[in-house]
Amino acid sequence: xxxxxxxxxxxxxxxxxxxxxxxxxxxxxxxxxxxxxxxxxxxxxxxxxxxxxxxxxxxxxxxxxxxxxxxxxxxxxxxxxxxxxxxxxxxxxxxxxxxxxxxxxxxxxxxxxxxxxxxxxxxxxxxxxxxxxxxxxxxxxxxxxxxxxxxxxxxxxxxxxxxxxxxxxxxxxxxxxxxxxxxxxxxxxxxxxxxxxxxxxxxxxxxxxxxxxxxxxxxxxxxxxxxxxxxxxxxxxxxxxxxxxxxxxxxxxxxxxxxxxxx
Amino acid sequence: xxxxxxxxxxxxxxxxxxxxxxxxxxxxxxxxxxxxxxxxxxxxxxxxxxxxxxxxxxxxxxxxxxxxxxxxxxxxxxxxxxxxxxxxx
Numbered sequence: 614x615x616x617x618x619x620x621x622x623x624x625x626x627x628x629x630x631x632x633x634x635x636x637x638x639x640x641x642x643x644x645x646x647x648x649x650x651x652x653x654x655x656x657x658x659x660x661x662x663x664x665x666x667x668x669x670x671x672x673x674x675x676x677x678x679x680x681x682x683x684x685x686x687x688x689x690x691x692x693x694x695x696x697x698x699x700x701x702x703x704x705x706x707x708x709x710x711x712x713x714x715x716x717x718x719x720x721x722x723x724x725x726x727x728x729x730x731x732x733x734x735x736x737x738x739x740x741x742x743x744x745x746x747x748x749x750x751x752x753x754x755x756x757x758x759x760x761x762x763x764x765x766x767x768x769x770x771x772x773x774x775x776x777x778x779x780x781x782x783x784x785x786x787x788x789x790x791x792x793x794x795x796x797x798x799x800x801x802x803x804x805x806x807x808x809x810x811x812x813x814x815x816x817x818x819x820x821x822x823x824x825x826x827x828x829x830x831x832x833x834x835x836x837x838x839x840x841x842x843x844x845x846x847x848x849x850x851x852x853x854x855x856x857x858x859x860x861x862x863x864x865x866x867x868x869x870x871x872x873x874x875x876x
Numbered sequence: 877x878x879x880x881x882x883x884x885x886x887x888x889x890x891x892x893x894x895x896x897x898x899x900x901x902x903x904x905x906x907x908x909x910x911x912x913x914x915x916x917x918x919x920x921x922x923x924x925x926x927x928x929x930x931x932x933x934x935x936x937x938x939x940x941x942x943x944x945x946x947x948x949x950x951x952x953x954x955x956x957x958x959x960x961x962x963x964x965x
Contacts, residue, residue, distance in 0.1 A: 622942045629938075731883055738885070738933055745934035771938030775880060782945070783883050 629774035639762035643750040646770050650743045653777045657736045660784040664732060667791045668725040675718045682711050721794055728787040735780045742776045878931060880939035881922055881946065885930040898924055902953075911950045918953070922946055 685708035692701035749769045753762050879895070880886045889895055898921035905914035925943065944956050 622939070625942055626938075735883065741933035742936065745936050749936060768938070769936045772886075772936035775886075775938055775942065779880070779882055786883075786945075 625775055625778045626771075628778055629771055639757075639759055639766055640754050642766055642770075643753060646766075646773070647743070647747060647750060650739070650746065650773055650777065653780060654736065654739055654743060657732060657739060657780050657784065660787055661729060661732045661736065664725055664729045664787050664791065667794065668722060668729065671718055671722050671725065671794070675715060675722065678711050678715050678718065682708055682715070685711065724790055725794075728783075728790055731783050732780075732787055735776075735783045739773075739776045739780050742773045746770070746773045877940040878937065879925050879928075879941045879943060881925060881943045883945040884926075886935065886939055887925050887928045887930055889925055889928045894924065895921070906950060906954055909950070914950045914953065918948065919946070 685704045689701045689704035689708065692698075692704060746769055749765075753765045753769070757765055877889050877892055878886050879889045898917070902914060902917040902921055905917045922943070931937075944953060948956070
């Protein structure tokens with residue numbers, strides 16, 4: 614049949630006949646084919662493990678970014694409560710960027726999950742065919758003459774060979790996907806190194822500008838709180854002593870401690 | 877005839893003429909360079925093949941026909957049709 618299927622059928626058939634040509638003795642051909650099939654099965658298992666590893670890495674990144682989003686949200690609220698609208702805006706902008714990144718990661722994880730499911734499915738099918746081939750090859754060895762065996766081997770090996778080619782395609786696609794993601798992760802790292810995503814790199818353990826400013830803010834408000842308390846206790850008011858207190862790190866106002874004027 | 881959909885399964889297809897009709901429709905979309913129409917046509921072709929029912933997992937025979945996977949792009953399909961093919965050499 615001309616068309617869509619032409620090329621794939623041809624490639625698979627030529628691969629299978631190449632495999633069968635490697636040995637002339639039917640028994641040898643059977644054992645060689647079986648050996649190749651088991652190798653391919655091992656490859657698939659390794660391929661599945663690679664996809665799972667890549668997926669776990671993305672999930673870990675996702676967790677980090679989710680924590681970052683919660684943190685940035687808290688920071689924005691704190692900043693707003695403190696009347697620092699600019700700071701709140703910056704935090705929200707960063708949160709927004711992190712959310713976009715999270716969506717991309719979500720999509721990639723979904724893609725990898727699909728690859729993983731496909732590979733597991735392929736592996737199961739290949740395993741079933743190999744098992745059928747193993748049984749069949751013993752029957753062929755025991756029951757057929759060399760000439761008859763050649764035909765039977767060809768029939769049996771074609772089915773397994775096709776399944777192997779199919780698994781090969783599934784693995785190729787999975788590798789392509791993970792390579793694409795690695796390339797993208799590399800690009801993201803370069804941007805991070807250039808400081809483009811300071812918010813994301815600093816989310817984990819590091820401290821960024823927002824952290825510092827917010828800490829200053831909260832310590833600033835702690836001073837204000839203490840000051841208000843003090844003012845209430847002393848029964849004094851007015852703005853002048855307040856300013857003095859803030860800059861004088863908790864020392865009582867100069868006018869309340871006349872004995873210190875000696876220094 | 878037995879038709880394999882790559883990364884899926886082998887299926888039993890009775891009506892070969894009908895299969896040719898779906899194949900022609902998919903080709904028309906490739907020639908027209910219409911990605912959406914191609915996917916619609918190819919999905920119809922695959923649905924027709926799947927409707928025949930899968931062969932047993934331990935069936936050892938080869939396929940008369942191997943179709944590209946369901947998520948094949950128009951560009952890939954065109955290569956498959958005329959050039960290098962989807963399977964790594």
